[in-house]
Amino acid sequence: MADSLGDDFAHAARLMCETQGRVIISGMGKSGHIGNKIAATLASTGTPSFFVHPSEASHGDLGMITKDDVCIVISNSGETAELHGLLAYLTRFAIPFIAMTKNADSTLARQSTVALLLPDAPEACSVGMAPTTSTTCTLAMGDALAVAVMRMKGFAKEDFHVFHPGGKLGAQFVRVRDVMHTGDELPAVAADLAMGDVLVEMSAKGFGVAGVVDGQGKLYGVITDGDLRRNLDGLMDRNAGQTATTSPQIAEPDMLMTEAMAIMNSRNISALPVLDDAGSFVGLIHIHDCLRAGAA
Incomplete structure (x- = not known):
């Protein structure tokens, strides 16, 4: 035929x-x-x-x-x-x-x-x-x-998502911007903030991570639970900038959620800061967000 x-x-x-x-x-x-x-x-x-x-x-x-x-x-x-x-x-x-x-x-x-x-x-x-x-x-x-x-x-794939918002197919086309945390939910701290205050912010937001930003809101680095353990000796004498990991793994708002999850899985991390084109810290996506949306 x-x-x-x-x-x-x-x-x-x-x-x-x-x-x-x-x-x-x-x-x-x-x-x-x-x-x-x-x-x-x-x-x-x-x-x-x-x-x-x-x-x-x-x-x-x-x-x-x-x-x-x-x-x-x-x-x-x-x-x-x-x-x-x-x-x-x-x-x-x-x-x-x-x-x-x-x-x-x-x-x-x-x-x-x-x-x-x-x-x-x-x-x-x-x-x-x-x-x-x-x-x-x-x-x-x-x-x-x-x-x-x-x-x-x-x-295209983007068009396919319009007609398949549900189930596994739909989850494959959900973008980071659709599930990321923004605004007051973001654990953002200044580089000169004392680590005692950083711990309070990290505990309050509950993601196990904080984004360190400069005066313009651009991301300088991130502080994770792993960074806290690695810098435990003298931690309270440091500030956020001194403790942060610079050049961290990041996500972009238009990235597919499945791509963000692939980065987290490959790096064995649980969250990604989301940066816009100007490098500003505009969101945070956690692996639990991906799981809830069905990307796994």
């Missing part, structure tokens, strides 16, 4: 990409179940799409289809009786539609704007009748169209 794709496939992808409306999918029985999945894949990848049941279409749901839309109509034989009303409607109002069928001489293929032919291969079941091979090929064709349209539209 992959080797047989040609101008018709490209034509179908262009119709879907250039439509001013939605991509409407229809099919009966097992073809309908496959159609629902194709519609869901298209919608999740930036092409507004939904499924219309052919029987319901003839009882009022044809009103869901407008002249700005393009349709994909699925029928292995190309002669499914329940599609007749839908095909008549599409033809009457000159609504372009893509046929998916194995029968090039079928009513569906002949009336379509463009026909995508499925292999005339036997079904995989023992009686050769249950939709198995045909539905698998239809699903693959639908996925191929979705991928082609994604590429034509320049659909």
Whole structure:
């Protein structure tokens, strides 16, 4: 089937990409179940799409289809009786539609704007009748169209996040700015602050870290629990600047949360200061924030 794709496939992808409306999918029985999945894949990848049941279409749901839309109509034989009303409607109002069928001489293929032919291969079941091979090929064709349209539209990871805010997929696209602590939550201290006062600030904010900043709010360094242990001898005679680790690992507001977590894991640290383009200490992200958001 992959080797047989040609101008018709490209034509179908262009119709879907250039439509001013939605991509409407229809099919009966097992073809309908496959159609629902194709519609869901298209919608999740930036092409507004939904499924219309052919029987319901003839009882009022044809009103869901407008002249700005393009349709994909699925029928292995190309002669499914329940599609007749839908095909008549599409033809009457000159609504372009893509046929998916194995029968090039079928009513569906002949009336379509463009026909995508499925292999005339036997079904995989023992009686050769249950939709198995045909539905698998239809699903693959639908996925191929979705991928082609994604590429034509320049659909990127950032766009994907818009339609997948939940679950593991959504967590992969959450950015540091979405979960970082800011404002009064930040454990920020001046370089000349005595370590006794630094300890009070670190305890109050509860992150196990403090950002040492200069008079302009730019980050000079960080003080972690590890720094406290390493400088325990004479600690209370020091100030923040003398105790801080300079040139620490940092995050940026637009960094993906998963990238920030990868830095923390690789360095065996639990928090990262977040700096803007000017180097100012604008946020803090803790590994617990990543875990709560589902990045792990």
